[in-house]
C-alpha cells in the first residue's frame with residue numbers, strides 16, 4: 510500500500526524566475542500553471558503566458574512541466590525547461606523548479 514498522499518488534480522503551481530540573459534537582458538517570468546494532467550503514474554502541468562514586458566518587448570511561451578518530484582515534507586515540485594517565442598530577433602531559455610504543492 511502506498512502511504513504517500515496523492516495530490517488532487519485541481520492543484521496548480523506558481524513560480525517566480527528570470528529568463529536566460531540574451532541580447533544583454535533578461536525578463537521576469539511570473540507564472541501560474543494550469544491544473545494537473547495525469548501522465549502515467551505521475552502528473553504534469555501545462556502553462557502559457559507572456560513574460561514581463563521589459564526592454565521594449567515581451568515573449569510568449571507554451572510549456573509542459575516534467576513529472577511530479579517529491580519533496581522531503583511530502584509535497585512536490587516540477588522541473589520546467591522551455592524556450593520562449595522569438596520576438597525582437599531573439600528568444601530566451603527558462604528552466605528551474607516551481608513552487609511546491611501538497612501531495613505527491
Ligand SMILES: [Zn+2]
Pocket residue numbers: 534535536566567568599600601
Ligand atoms: Zn527579450
Ligand SMILES: [Zn+2]
Pocket residue numbers: 516520521522545552553554577585586587610
Ligand atoms: Zn503538480
